[in-house]
Amino acid sequence: MSASNSVCVQAEHRLNYVNGDWRPAESQQTRLNVNPADFSDDLGEFVESGGADADRAVGAAMLAQADWQDIGPVERARYLRAAGRLLGERSERIAGAITREQGKLLDEARGEVAQAGAILEFTAGEASHLSGTSTSAEDNRTWAMKFRRPIGVVGLISPWNFPLAIPMGKVAPALLSGCTAVLKPSPYTPLTSALLIDLFHDVGLPAGVLNLIQGDVAAGEALVANPQVAGISFTGSYAVGAAIHSRGAHRILRTRLEVGGKNAVIILDDADLSRAVDAVVSGAFGQAGQRCSATSRVIVDGRIKREFLNLLVPRVAGLRVGAGFDPAAQIGPVVDENRMHACLRAVAKAREDGAEVLTGGFRITEGLPEGCYVAPTILTDVAWDSELAHEEGVGPVLSVIEADGFDDALRIANSVRYGRSETVFTQSPARMYDAVERLEAGMLHINRSGVDAYAHLPHVGTKTSQYGSRECSPQVWDFYTEWRSACLSF
Structure with a gap:
């Protein structure tokens, strides 16, 4: 397989994905995506989004939130399983895209696709565990319980080194928990994230539940600043993670940050x-x-x-x-x-x-x-x-x-x-x-x-490698959901 014929970049994949449609950035600005293994191989111009694009995506996610939450985790898991089956069918194409725009060996890219599939499988299997528990009450004829509810719209900011697996590790639990999401991937790997979005679009995920904003700093800063965003999950550098945490602190923005290692x-x-x-x-x-x-x-x-x-x-x-x-x-x-x-x-x-x-x-x-x-x-x-x-x-x-x-x-x-x-x-x-x-x-x-x-x-x-709840495990629900309690007397 050669870089030139590994994957065809369709026109819509160079755009944003908002409310179920592929759309250009409002600024009309673009960024060239080049194969790091061969500078003569470019994948085309991808949109460079700004604050208005991010706000539009957040608005779409906000409108979709209530209906998505209402269908329940078991039904939501069916979308994850369907996306997993489609990922298996498209695995070679997606692996080729990862190699072409990120540079890793094709076998490494295939391993990443397999990891993304494992994340979908594991997360879908957690659907039955997202319920709550009932407990004894001090009063007679009273039912006491605790249960989880999604926090709302989440911003998912992902890096370039695992352009499929890391976003999937954010998207899958966000969707299963009942959150709606705006994904902002690295500007170095826009194609892979567009192919991830395609999986959910093609299995019929309702419009607005998952949105994609391509671009760099301006798009990410707008997500953090938008008051309708209830949480930011970020993987990347310490400097950017610290900035996200600082800028959201005034409104007590929920953050989970994975920010480096030595x-x-x-x-x-x-x-x-x-x-x-x-x-x-x-x-x-x-x-x-x-x-x-x-x-x-x-x-x-x-x-x-x-x-x-x-x-x-x-x-x-x-x-x-x-x-x-x-x-x-x-x-x-x-x-x-x-x-x-x-x-x-x-x-x-x-x-x-x-x-x-x-x-x-x-x-x-x-x-x-x-x-x-x-x-x-x-x-x-x-x-x-x-x-x-x-x-x-x-x-x-x-x-x-x-x-x-x-x-x-x-x-x-x-x-x-x-x-x-x-x-x-x-x-x-x-x-x-x-x-x-x-x-x-x-x-x-x-x-x-x-x-x-x-x-x-x-x-x-x-230490400084992590802040907030953990990813890729049952602990992930502590970010995407919050606990509620209820006491019902009869």
Whole structure:
């Protein structure tokens, strides 16, 4: 499959979707969508929305809210299951769109489509659990109960690294809970979000229940500012998440924010190094390192550091970089030129701070189309408190930090402000227990990759990685619904 014939971009997919119709932005402004693996392959001009477009979508969602809530979760789940079946039928087309506009390998895109399907399946299965409970009352002939109700219109702001799975992780529970929604995806991946909307349009979702606004900052700011929006679910950078929380604070806007990570794999002196290397390669360089749970730090006991690097460096240096549709490629491009230059600047700064590049550290310009290709990079002698070891950087750049034993490794892992995902390789049950107890992260892994995720487990962080209720789990209902109580006397 080639990029040029992987997916045909239909005219309506370049527009907004409001109240059941595809519509241009009021400003008539557009943004060019380009394949990061090949700058000569553009997907066309997509609308750039402003505040008026966002307000129009919120108004449509507001009008649809009462009727959507009235049909109940079991009926709402039927739309999710139907969308899931349609997703299965269109899986190759959607995977091709993800690869073409985001850059990830086609097999990685197929995995993302499968994850989106799992989210729909899990969420639909939760329909029977969205009821309430009855309890004893202090008065005779009185029925006391508590139950959930949807909070209303929600704004869903999603990133570019998982342009299908993350939006689906927001859209599916929003709809099942009885909320109506406005989705504002990343401007880097507008086509995938339009194809997601198509799934629900084609299964007959009522007009106004789910709306799509393409664009960047202006559209997102308008969603946050609109007083009819009851909640914002955001996945992206810490800076933007903090701004959303701050701007909504004056009206006590409900927010759930997933805002970054600086994830470590700890390799202790009794680790199975073969398994550890496999996990680091997949965790750091899968999807070109562009995952919020990606491995960006390896914290290795100094006694086995040389042996570990002797195994790791040849593996990484031998990874084949290429376009996502190349079946021989093992790592694709980063999403755009800004991300590419940010990776290269981080490497240059680390060198100035005393780190050594063992492999990579440069842009690949030969043998590939002009694109955003960064050679997979390993830096060693990285100071535990350096900028590279502390600041989030999304890309195929791995820091190797030496630790003096188990306690020192845990100290280094916990030293960052983020707490997304941490992994430990050890054969000691006592160390496994201590690591789970002491590591300050929301998702913990022992002797396995730190990027694996399941639809039924919370996608969760600690410290500044997360604010509000968790996604992709039963805990998600604490964002999209609120508890009510009622006492009925007879």
